[in-house]
Amino acid sequence: MKSRMGMIIIASAFASVPFAFGGTDRSATSSIEISDQPPRFDFAIESAYLLSFVNPPHRYEINADFLTARVRCGNYLDREGLFRGYNQVYFSLLAEPILRGIENHYFGINLGPRYNFVRRGSRFVPFFSAGIGLGWIDSQPEQFQGQGQDFTFNIVGALGVSYRFSDRFSGQLGFLYQHFSNAGLTDPNPSLNLLGLQLGFTRSF
Numbered sequence: 001m002k003s004r005m006g007m008i009i010i011a012s013a014f015a016s017v018p019f020a021f022g023g024t025d026r027s028a029t030s031s032i033e034i035s036d037q038p039p040r041f042d043f044a045i046e047s048a049y050l051l052s053f054v055n056p057p058h059r060y061e062i063n064a065d066f067l068t069a070r071v072r073c074g075n076y077l078d079r080e081g082l083f084r085g086y087n088q089v090y091f092s093l094l095a096e097p098i099l100r101g102i103e104n105h106y107f108g109i110n111l112g113p114r115y116n117f118v119r120r121g122s123r124f125v126p127f128f129s130a131g132i133g134l135g136w137i138d139s140q141p142e143q144f145q146g147q148g149q150d151f152t153f154n155i156v157g158a159l160g161v162s163y164r165f166s167d168r169f170s171g172q173l174g175f176l177y178q179h180f181s182n183a184g185l186t187d188p189n190p191s192l193n194l195l196g197l198q199l200g201f202t203r204s205f
Contacts, residue, residue: 034123034164034166034167035167036077036118036120037077038072038075038077038085038086038116038118039072039167039204039205040071040072040205041069041070041071041072041204041205042068042069042070042088042202042203042204042205043067043068043069043070043202043203043205044066044067044068044069044070044172044200044201044202044203045065045066045067045068045200045201046065046066046068046092046172046198046199046200047063047064047065047066047198047199047200048063048064048065048066048176048178048196048197048198048199049061049062049063049064049196049197050062050063050064050176050178050194050195050196051194051195051196052101052192052193052194053193053194053195054193056192056193057102057145057146057190057192058101058102058145059100059101060098060100060101060192060194061098061099061100061101062096062097062098062099062101062106062178062194062196063096063097063099064094064096064176064178064194064196064198065094065095065096065097066092066093066094066095066110066200067092067093068090068091068092068093068200069090069091069092070088070089070090070091070114071088071089071090072086072087072088073087073088073089073113074086074087075087077118082117083117084117084118084119084120085115085116085117085118085125086115086116086118087113087114087115087116088113088114088115088116089111089112089113089114090111090112090113090114090129090131091109091110091111092109092110092111092131092133092156093108093109094106094107094108094109094110094133094135094154095107096108102140102143102145102146102147103137103138103139103140103146103147104138105137105138106135106136106137106152106180107135107136108133108134108135108136108152108154109133109134109135110131110132110133110154110156111131111132111133112129112130112131112132112156113129113130113131114127114128114129114158115127115128115129116162123163123164123165124161124162124163124164125161125162125163125164125170126160126161126162127158127159127160127161127162127172127174128157128158128159129156129157129158130155130156130157130158131155131156131157132153132154132155132156133153133154133155133156134151134152134153134154135151135152135153135154136150136151136152137150137152137180138150139152141186141188145188145190146188146190147180147182147188147189147190147192148182148185148186148187148188148189148190149182149185149186151182151185152180152181152182153180153181153182153183154178154179154180155177155178155179156176156177156178156179157176157177157178158174158175158176158177158198159174159175160172160173160174160175160198161173161174162202167204168203168204168205169201169202169203169204170201170202170204171199171200171201171202172198172199172200172201172202173197173198173199173200174197174198174200175195175196175197175198176195176196176197176198177193177194177195178192178193178194178195179191179192179193179194180192180194
């Protein structure tokens with residue numbers, strides 16, 4: 001029940017975001033001219049529903065919420081073919097309620113590159129990102145197979161596609177992988193591997 005309620009809240013929040021940006025009238029959106037020029041800076045809100053896998057110590061369900069800033073660091077729109085696009089560096093703040101599992105929450109940061117594959121005249125922009133970071137979990141080492149300490153490293157990877165409503169606003173849908181580990185600094189170090197669906201909305205500048 002707890003996890004279902006969490007998903008309902010997440011879905012409701014993201015469903016309301018396009019209307020806050022001025023609506024998503026299909027005829028109006030389709031008439032907007034979209035520039036190929038990449039933004040200098042993005043700010044995004046992102047949320048994912050993650051499930052543990054690969055022999056997890058317990059079944060975990062996590063709501064991963066990110067505030068993300070991205071800065072363009074490479075423009076390759078003069079290319080032709082698959083790798084036409086642009087590169088960004090992103091920085092994310094992570095706040096993750098643990099809906100099911102031994103611990104209750106995780107807070108952290110994550111930093112890494114993102115590549116956006118731009119097709120001429122298309123509103124759809126596939127992307128790939130990967131980063132590393134650190135954070136704090138309310139560890140429960142006294143419980144069997146609980147995380148051994150509060151300080152924890154994280155690895156985050158994402159693969160998905162953005163849809164550009166306009167030059168300023170876009171939405172994204174993708175798959176998110178996340179790994180937690182204390183890198184053997186304490187024993188136990190059961191670590192966590194999580195995978196799930198991610199939704200996001202971006203404001204470009």
